[in-house]
Amino acid sequence: xxxxxxxxxxxxxxxxxxxxxxxxxxxxxxxxxxxxxxxxxxxxxxxxxxxxxxxxxxxxxxxxxxxxxxxxxxxxxxxxxxxxxxxxxxxxxxxx
Amino acid sequence: xxxxxxxxxxxxxxxxxxxxxxxxxxxxxxxxxxxxxxxxxxxxxxxxxxxxxxxxxxxxxxxxxxxxxxxxxxxxxxxxxxxxxxxxxxxxxxxxxxxxxxxxxxxxxxxxxxxxxxxxxxxxxxxxxxxxxxxxxxxxxxxxxxxxxxxxxxxxxxxxxxxxxxxxxxxxxxxxxxxxxxxxxxxxxxxxxxxxxxxxxxxxxxxxxxxxxxxxxxxxxxxxxxxxxxxxxxxxxxxxxxxxxxxxxxxxxxxxxxxxxxxxxxxxxxxxxxxxxxxxxxxxxxxxxxxxxxxxxxxxxxxxxxxxxxxxxxxxxxxxxxxxxxxxxxxxxxxxxxxxxxxxxxxxxxxxxxxxxxxxxxxxxxxxxxxxxxxxxxxxxxxxxxxxxxxxxxxxxxxxxxxxxxxxxxxxxxxxxxxxxxxxxxxxxxxxxxxxxxxxxxxxxxxxxxxxxxxxxxxxxxxxxxxxxxxxxxxxxx
Numbered sequence: 001x002x003x004x005x006x007x008x009x010x011x012x013x014x015x016x017x018x019x020x021x022x023x024x025x026x027x028x029x030x031x032x033x034x035x036x037x038x039x040x041x042x043x044x045x046x047x048x049x050x051x052x053x054x055x056x057x058x059x060x061x062x063x064x065x066x067x068x069x070x071x072x073x074x075x076x077x078x079x080x081x082x083x084x085x086x087x088x089x090x091x092x093x094x095x096x
Numbered sequence: 097x098x099x100x101x102x103x104x105x106x107x108x109x110x111x112x113x114x115x116x117x118x119x120x121x122x123x124x125x126x127x128x129x130x131x132x133x134x135x136x137x138x139x140x141x142x143x144x145x146x147x148x149x150x151x152x153x154x155x156x157x158x159x160x161x162x163x164x165x166x167x168x169x170x171x172x173x174x175x176x177x178x179x180x181x182x183x184x185x186x187x188x189x190x191x192x193x194x195x196x197x198x199x200x201x202x203x204x205x206x207x208x209x210x211x212x213x214x215x216x217x218x219x220x221x222x223x224x225x226x227x228x229x230x231x232x233x234x235x236x237x238x239x240x241x242x243x244x245x246x247x248x249x250x251x252x253x254x255x256x257x258x259x260x261x262x263x264x265x266x267x268x269x270x271x272x273x274x275x276x277x278x279x280x281x282x283x284x285x286x287x288x289x290x291x292x293x294x295x296x297x298x299x300x301x302x303x304x305x306x307x308x309x310x311x312x313x314x315x316x317x318x319x320x321x322x323x324x325x326x327x328x329x330x331x332x333x334x335x336x337x338x339x340x341x342x343x344x345x346x347x348x349x350x351x352x353x354x355x356x357x358x359x360x361x362x363x364x365x366x367x368x369x370x371x372x373x374x375x376x377x378x379x380x381x382x383x384x385x386x387x388x389x390x391x392x393x394x395x396x397x398x399x400x401x402x403x404x405x406x407x408x409x410x411x412x413x414x415x416x417x418x419x420x421x422x423x424x425x426x427x428x429x430x431x432x433x434x435x436x437x438x439x440x441x442x443x444x445x446x447x448x449x450x451x452x453x454x455x456x457x458x459x460x461x462x463x464x465x466x467x468x469x470x471x472x473x474x475x476x477x478x479x480x481x482x483x484x485x486x487x488x489x490x491x492x493x494x495x496x497x498x499x500x501x502x503x504x505x506x507x508x509x510x511x512x513x514x515x516x517x518x519x520x521x522x523x524x525x526x527x528x529x530x531x532x533x534x535x536x537x538x539x540x541x542x543x544x545x546x547x548x549x550x551x552x553x554x555x556x557x558x559x560x561x562x563x564x565x566x567x568x569x570x571x572x573x574x
Binding site: 032 | 401454
């Protein structure tokens with residue numbers, strides 16, 4: 001089960017801020033949800049079944065790059081803040 | 097012609113265009129004006145597009161030039177779920193986070209439809225990031241069920257389902273991660289298909305659960321679904337999980353079929369009149385000489401629990417990219433970490449946050465073995481169990497949902513909402529193809545509401561779904 005502290009910690013890991021009210025609601029709801037999904041514990045699984053899923057991956061040769069700058073303006077137009085073709089973000093390394 | 101152009105099925109509209117009974121422009125105008133007229137009440141569309149004159153003219157010219165050889169979707173107006181990218185159009189996934197996001201490229205499915213000269217009526221409402229079974233989790237208001245506006249259309253592809261059921265388009269695309277095409281199809285009385293995992297490229301879909309997601313058709317008839325699915329299918333170098341025709345051997349069935357019914361799963365929770373419709377549909381198959389037999393799928397009862405572990409895990413991972421830096425909702429505070437936090441806190445709705453936190457929980461180091469790894473093992477077990485069942489039967493049948501469409505607000509408890517998916521999630525966990533086709537109507541509060549029948553086939557055997565569903569359609573039980 002998840003306590004209010006667990007919910008706060010999860011929110012911090014997920015980079016979401018919750019109000020006290022939301023922490024309350026989520027803590028209560030998680031009790032029900034985790035009780036439901038916790039049924040999975042009673043499923044017995046033999047080791048040979050516990051294998052990687054049957055999803056295939058494929059690779060392709062590198063090559064035929066698109067023309068340089070073809071998408072730059074389109075992508076840059078979505079930037080919340082830009083400096084020419086650059087994405088502008090806060091300085092994170094200080095020289096002090 | 098007795099039907100108005102917007103009421104036509106895809107096959108009928110394609111025929112009418114070819115015989116010059118109607119023009120592409122007339123078909124577009126009929127759908128567009130129906131969408132504009134009905135949307136204030138239904139809220140099926142988040143945006144109805146203006147006519148693209150060049151696209152309409154090009155479609156007409158192709159029909160004139162190629163006649164019957166023109167692609168089936170040429171000139172056909174389609175509604176597109178808002179988590180599928182159309183170059184230059186907004187794609188918000190019904191979230192505040194992406195409210196002003198403009199797609200910078202076409203999803204592969206859109207490119208394929210454009211290659212056939214299909215037209216796009218608008219982008220349809222949905223639960224935020226495709227999370228929900230009612231469209232009540234949209235950041236832009238609920239969609240109403242055209243059969244009864246007090247009820248939800250289901251979800252998450254509720255906008256697409258309502259758009260088709262209300263004849264505001266000829267057909268639509270949805271996406272299905274745990275039932276998001278099939279459940280709203282059942283609630284709105286239309287046909288919906290979740291293809292074999294990898295049949296349809298996921299390139300250009302806003303990802304929810306990457307090992308579960310598939311786009312698929314939502315249509316007025318089984319034949320329409322077959323046509324639309326064939327138009328969007330195919331191997332794609334931009335989605336390495338797409339399959340080829342050789343991945344699974346040809347699995348068409350000639351003549352009589354054996355239909356398996358997992359009776360033990362239907363023992364509880366199913367509305368009595370839904371069970372009656374289901375039994376009547378099975379009887380209809382028997383009367384055609386098909387065999388109906390019991391199958392045992394004991395792990396299925398863990399399906400929903402496994403799904404609500406795997407899916408949030410993938411959601412928390414996929415949605416980590418939305419941080420207000422390069423695109424989407426962006427809030428600026430004192431530090432970079434504050435920027436991330438504020439952007440995500442304001443951008444995401446409650447259900448999205450709930451699932452991100454759940455996913456974070458089941459993936460955290462103390463719980464990953466008990467939850468995530470156990471759920472992945474359950475998935476492997478389910479796959480093996482279904483493979484074994486399909487040695488004895490051609491299809492597996494259940495009702496799509498345990499009940500007809502519910503009234504707004506009826507499932508405010510998250511677990512009650514999650515139970516809407518109980519019969520549909522298994523196909524996503526195993527990757528098998530599945531269809532929902534109308535099997536009849538039940539009455540609630542004096543209103544007649546549709547309910548759907550659900551068939552699952554082995555991987556790659558969509559043809560079987562279409563064969564069985566078309567036979568049920570012919571019976572006219574709906």
